[in-house]
Amino acid sequence: MAEHRVRVTQDSASRWRRRAGEYDTLAEALAAAEPGDTVTVRPGTFRENVLLDKAVTIVPAQGPGTVRIDPPSGVPLTVTAAATVRDLVVEGGDSSAPAVLVTGPQAAPAFSGCRVESRSATGIEITGGARPTLHGCVVTNPGGLGLRLRGEGTAAAFEDCEVATAAQAGLAVLAGATAALERCRIHHTAGAGVLLADPGSAAELTGCEIYEIRGSGVQAEAQAGGRLVDCEIHRVTGNGLTLDGEAELVLTGCRVHDLPENGADLRGRSRLSLAHTTVRDFGRGALSVWDQGTEAVAESCQIHGSTGEYPALWVSDGARLTLTDCALHDLPDALFVLDRDSAATADRCSFSRIRSSAVSVSGGAHVTLTACRVQEAGTGLWFRDHGSGGLLSDCEISDVATGVIVTKGADPVLRDCTVRASTDAGVYVSAQGRGTFEDCRVSHGKGFGFHIIDGCRTQLTHCRAEQNERAGFEFSEPGPVAEGCTSDDVAPSPGVADVPSPRSAQLTAAAASLTSATASAAPSTTPVIAPIPDCRPADEALAELDSLVGLATVKQEVRTLIDLISVGKRRRQAGLKAPSLRRHLVFTGAPGTGKTTVARLYGEILASLGVLQRGHLVEVARVDLVGEHIGSTAIRTAAAFDRARGGVLFIDEAYALAPEDGARDFGREAIDTLVKLMEDHRDEVVVIVAGYTSEMERFLSANPGVSSRFSRTITFPDYTADELLEIARAQCAEHEYALAEATEGALLHHFTALDRGPNFGNGRTARQVFETMVERHAMRVAHLADPSTEELQLLVPADLPTARLP
Numbered sequence: 066m067a068e069h070r071v072r073v074t075q076d077s078a079s080r081w082r083r084r085a086g087e088y089d090t091l092a093e094a095l096a097a098a099e100p101g102d103t104v105t106v107r108p109g110t111f112r113e114n115v116l117l118d119k120a121v122t123i124v125p126a127q128g129p130g131t132v133r134i135d136p137p138s139g140v141p142l143t144v145t146a147a148a149t150v151r152d153l154v155v156e157g158g159d160s161s162a163p164a165v166l167v168t169g170p171q172a173a174p175a176f177s178g179c180r181v182e183s184r185s186a187t188g189i190e191i192t193g194g195a196r197p198t199l200h201g202c203v204v205t206n207p208g209g210l211g212l213r214l215r216g217e218g219t220a221a222a223f224e225d226c227e228v229a230t231a232a233q234a235g236l237a238v239l240a241g242a243t244a245a246l247e248r249c250r251i252h253h254t255a256g257a258g259v260l261l262a263d264p265g266s267a268a269e270l271t272g273c274e275i276y277e278i279r280g281s282g283v284q285a286e287a288q289a290g291g292r293l294v295d296c297e298i299h300r301v302t303g304n305g306l307t308l309d310g311e312a313e314l315v316l317t318g319c320r321v322h323d324l325p326e327n328g329a330d331l332r333g334r335s336r337l338s339l340a341h342t343t344v345r346d347f348g349r350g351a352l353s354v355w356d357q358g359t360e361a362v363a364e365s366c367q368i369h370g371s372t373g374e375y376p377a378l379w380v381s382d383g384a385r386l387t388l389t390d391c392a393l394h395d396l397p398d399a400l401f402v403l404d405r406d407s408a409a410t411a412d413r414c415s416f417s418r419i420r421s422s423a424v425s426v427s428g429g430a431h432v433t434l435t436a437c438r439v440q441e442a443g444t445g446l447w448f449r450d451h452g453s454g455g456l457l458s459d460c461e462i463s464d465v466a467t468g469v470i471v472t473k474g475a476d477p478v479l480r481d482c483t484v485r486a487s488t489d490a491g492v493y494v495s496a497q498g499r500g501t502f503e504d505c506r507v508s509h510g511k512g513f514g515f516h517i518i519d520g521c522r523t524q525l526t527h528c529r530a531e532q533n534e535r536a537g538f539e540f541s542e543p544g545p546v547a548e549g550c551t552s553d554d555v556a557p558s559p560g561v562a563d564v565p566s567p568r569s570a571q572l573t574a575a576a577a578s579l580t581s582a583t584a585s586a587a588p589s590t591t592p593v594i595a596p597i598p599d600c601r602p603a604d605e606a607l608a609e610l611d612s613l614v615g616l617a618t619v620k621q622e623v624r625t626l627i628d629l630i631s632v633g634k635r636r637r638q639a640g641l642k643a644p645s646l647r648r649h650l651v652f653t654g655a656p657g658t659g660k661t662t663v664a665r666l667y668g669e670i671l672a673s674l675g676v677l678q679r680g681h682l683v684e685v686a687r688v689d690l691v692g693e694h695i696g697s698t699a700i701r702t703a704a705a706f707d708r709a710r711g712g713v714l715f716i717d718e719a720y721a722l723a724p725e726d727g728a729r730d731f732g733r734e735a736i737d738t739l740v741k742l743m744e745d746h747r748d749e750v751v752v753i754v755a756g757y758t759s760e761m762e763r764f765l766s767a768n769p770g771v772s773s774r775f776s777r778t779i780t781f782p783d784y785t786a787d788e789l790l791e792i793a794r795a796q797c798a799e800h801e802y803a804l805a806e807a808t809e810g811a812l813l814h815h816f817t818a819l820d821r822g823p824n825f826g827n828g829r830t831a832r833q834v835f836e837t838m839v840e841r842h843a844m845r846v847a848h849l850a851d852p853s854t855e856e857l858q859l860l861v862p863a864d865l866p867t868a869r870l871p
Contacts, residue, residue: 184208654781
């Protein structure tokens with residue numbers, strides 16, 4: 066057996082212990098070796114059961130794969146000491162024994178580059194308090210488990226290892242053992258990729274991949290726990306994650322996808338925490354959460370791409386679900402909460418492209434939604450039956466068939482919520498549904514805003530409806546209670562408006578009929594909906610625009626926009642298609658040319674026409690939008706956009722967000738965030754960006770979506786000397802001063818001679834000149850013993866900034 070001969074070398078530095086020997090079997094060599102020795106093995110297959118009970122190193126003489134251990138039965142390799150094993154191949158076919166057994170409290174071996182190719186009960190069994198480390202090892206075991214750890218105190222660390230085939234679980238951690246895996250792969254198993262069971266059992270996986278599994282990717286049960294960081298679970302036939310029996314899993318930065326069943330199925334008081342994790346392309350649900358005491362928590366997660374027809378999130382039998390800053394999209398249904406004691410909480414989450422219901426609540430369940438967004442869904446929220454309800458605050462629902470449905474005794478509370486662009490109804494209540502709506506707004510719908518039938522006792526407080534094609538409020542029978550609600554299709558009280566609109570006449574007649582029919586039957590009065598309080602009429606704002614000095618082309622551009630909007634509104638009222646308008650504008654020109662003033666008036670005019678809710682102006686610059694660290698810019702930009710809801714967001718010197726040398730500048734993040742917000746809330750905010758002409762061209766090319774959203778540019782020319790004089794005259798009139806004839810001539814000459822370089826202030830310069838003249842006038846008149854009224858008012862050439870003081 067010379068081809069199987071092994072050699073032992075002693076690695077100590079002590080000369081008197083130096084020795085070397087050659088042996089015919091591994092058993093002989095290991096018996097002769099002492100702790101610290103290296104056993105060098107020549108190529109061949111050793112058909113013997115090897116026991117490593119000393120801290121020796123065993124290594125093939127000619128490299129990986131040249132030495133195999135393959136006995137006819139039993140355990141091929143048993144390790145009970147802190148040995149080192151490199152590049153061996155271990156085979157075995159005993160279905161009642163593992164191929165490699167690491168056992169005992171002294172067993173802390175290091176395996177490197179080894180392969181286990183067996184049909185054994187287990188590829189590698191670790192038990193009895195052993196604590197091995199494995200690096201770059203591969204296990205294939207089509208006869209049983211891949212890796213198994215058992216017993217308290219048993220722990221193993223795996224780096225860059227692979228379980229390539231297993232007839233059962235790829236990794237099983239049982240009876241209080243623990244495992245740590247980094248950059249490992251587990252695939253092609255006929256059981257769970259990772260199985261965790263029993264109290265105290267735990268595994269931590271970092272940068273690992275689990276795929277091609279006939280079962281669950283990770284299965285945790287019986288109070289076991291696990292943590293996965295930057296891991297990928299995909300192409301499994303069962304659930305991506307299965308939790309039961311008070312088990313707990315924590316996933317951070319993971320990807321779970323391509324699953325025929327659930328992304329995660331939780332039962333039996335188990336708990337799942339997800340952070341920055343994506344669950345996609347699932348056949349049944351992303352998260353199915355069952356049973357009292359079971360809980361799932363997700364933060365900053367993405368859930369999308371269902372391939373089946375089931376709700377993505379299913380909460381039932383008293384379970385709990387908490388979502389924070391999550392995005393759910395491209396789903397048949399998003400969130401279903403069923404059964405009494407079941408509850409779901411969502412904070413700052415978005416639901417988009419939902420084919421049926423974004424949120425459905427039934428069976429007495431409860432939801433809490435705060436600052437959530439629902440867009441492009443069949444139904445935004447549906448509260449289905451008795452006891453079902455919840456609290457919704459600051460939520461937005463848009464581009465849906467019906468925004469909120471309340472039926473069969475359900476009773477939710479909605480505060481400061483908005484429904485926009487519904488095709489059927491913004492809010493629909495029927496069949497003894499109730500609901501409380503406070504400070505809610507429904508606009509731009511093709512049907513009714515608030516549609517309440519069957520005498521439902523819905524409470525409406527300070528709600529507002531506008532630009533809904535059928536009506537703002539429709540109450541078919543007595544029952545709803547409304548306080549302080551307004552609608553744009555209700556005329557003012559007699560004496561305020563001469564002629565009521567046709568729709569207001571219908572509402573008045575209906576109210577009178579209901580009042581007469583129910584005077585004795587209903588204890589409450591019929592709801593009264595008031596007209597929306599008037600803002601300043603458009604004609605007044607336009608008159609102020611016309612009174613501005615100069616800006617002839619600007620005035621014409623704004624009037625053209627107003628005419629298009631007015632005619633479009635009339636066409637809609639006549640049942641015709643209205644032209645699609647881009648209301649966002651680019652103002653170009655030097656400072657002081659009136660850009661901010663025109664933006665303020667533009668917002669007022671749009672509000673008076675019903676295009677904007679408030680018409681207020683929020684002025685910001687780069688410093689208000691761009692943060693100091695990653696992520697803060699998007700938050701600042703979104704906050705500024707929120708302040709401008711219902712009005713105009715005016716971004717001065719917008720080109721500063723896209724500096725010429727700013728490839729990594731956070732300003733581009735502000736632009737990207739702004740473009741998305743403009744698309745998501747296109748009917749709520751008008752955005753005007755302003756700056757120098759050439760620099761604004763660079764801004765418009767910073768993002769592909771920017772130029773398409775700003776299709777109209779209005780150029781503000783510099784003021785002429787005559788126009789600057791006119792501004793100075795206006796300042797004098799406003800502050801009760803007068804210009805002598807000679808002073809006007811001197812002022813005109815002064816304005817003509819001004820340097821019109823980059824720092825020229827236009828109207829601002831005229832106002833500064835006036836302020837300087839007032840100061841010089843005061844210095845001059847203060848020395849007069851008893852100045853007359855004319856002297857207190859009259860500005861003379863000596864008061865000009867260029868004149869010499871006496």
